[in-house]
Amino acid sequence: MCCSHELTGKEFQPVSASPAYMERIKGMRFFDPHIHMTSRTTDDYQAMADAGITAIIEPAFWLGQPRTGIDTFRDYFNSLIGWERFRSSQFGIKHYCTIGLNSKEANNEKLAEAVMEILPLFIYKEGVVGVGEIGFDDQTAAEEKYYRAQLELAKEAGLPVQIHTPHRDKKKGTQRSMDIALEHGLDPKMIIVDHNNEETVQEVLDRGFWAAFTIYPFTKMGNERMVEIVKQYGSERIMVNSAADWGISDPLAVPKTAALMHESGIDLNDIHLVTFRNAISAFAQSGQIDEADFESVKDIDQRLKFNGSTVLRGGQQPRIDKQSNIIR
Template sequence: MIDSHIHSDSRPYEDFEIMAAIFDCVITHAHDPLKMRSFDVLLDHFDRILEVEIEKAKKNGLKMYACIGIHPRAIPKNIDYDVLKSYFKKEGVIGVGEIGLEKCTKNEIEIFLNQVSIAKEMNLPVVIHTPRTNKEYVTREILENLETLSLSLEFKKKIVIEHVTKETIPILWDTDYNLGLTVQPQKLSSKDVFEIVSNYCEKRFLLNSDSSSAPSDIFSVPKTASKLKAKGISNSIIKAISHENTVRMFNLKI
């Protein structure tokens, strides 16, 4: 089982022991733990993930990969894209994320598209955040902006639009992107996931907890899996959303 989206730098040490006992691997993502007063503060955040967090996971026997990128709520001034690219090449980095849009300002859109373009050039998977507020509007904006990059079908399959809801799935269903199902207070419940996988083909869904400093449940992936099983969802569907789709999208060797 895999938790495809967490923020390990905001979790206690004890969670690493728990995750090691439950998961084949987890993927931690860069986010907005601080106001990024300068580009260097952002790099310190990346360094902490790549040096401290991955090491902490290793000590606990937990396999952890990282996605690195500029979150729309953590945009610094004077971004050096060459330095950013050098971070995308570092050991342990398997994708660009989480990036995306929050308020759809011109600056956010420019930085979002620049990062997707670099990911495309480097053939790296991309994890795209959608916000809690104005989710449907922002989801449409993300799709329209991605459209301007003329991405290949092959590359679109390396992109996941995160934190989808029953309202945004219909907007996204005709695209080729993967869709992240986040079971977390204020996002989806396991009942919502049950309704979603009962109505849509499971092949593009990635289950996760988005465990962070916001109210979260580190057990939400295994709890959702057992609740789906109790409601009669087949093992192959549960395995697809809680393991196989993530392995395929990120080309994980586990």
């Protein structure tokens, strides 16, 4: 806790020198449509705000360890529409989420049934912009069963679907995910197929789905490869995200990719589409995104937390000097 009466403007300035790529993206705004802030620190939030990230989507996912009871699912969903949303607002970042049963935990059928029962309590909430992330991991029968059930739920609620595609046997898993979605009568325009790579992108785009790319070191896409993808496929229905989570990942993947695209001579409008606008177009089909909130999240929060204190501006949290060994 800080005491706002004692703070001067100094505490709110970024303290470290900006890396060179920040110059390239100065003044740009970004939307990261897939990031697991539950697993991240306040340092990340501050860095994200500094880099121009304005709004994010946090999909419900696997927390790194299987849950054993329905209450931990309920609490997790609650945190996505409550605590994490508030935490994000403290940094002036508008937080949305998608709610769903992830593929890994769909394999615990008893628990999966219970999760399906409580999903309707959450998917209609304000700021829930889709059902996600759902789909295949191991491509088991149980995963398919709950994937199908959740597609039906999304259809009924008129919500977009955020599909997680598997790490192993990715190409077939991606095809199968799309086949099943079409089989249930969903419009490809309502579906964001995530974690694409060079091998999957063509078919996803050809079939009319949104193609999301996760810039995630070692296991998913690198941003140099992403530059090549945009050069080859353009910017239509393509979006970039970080999927930053509890693993070695980078919450600044979207702005860094924008900087690299800029450096590589990609058109500013294309950069804008794949790092901001397309994600909004896709998820705003939920009726839950009002871009005016990107600005008001800053003011509203300031009023609520600090009662109009003149020192704090733009929903900012006070900074600590990372270079100093003095902590006050």
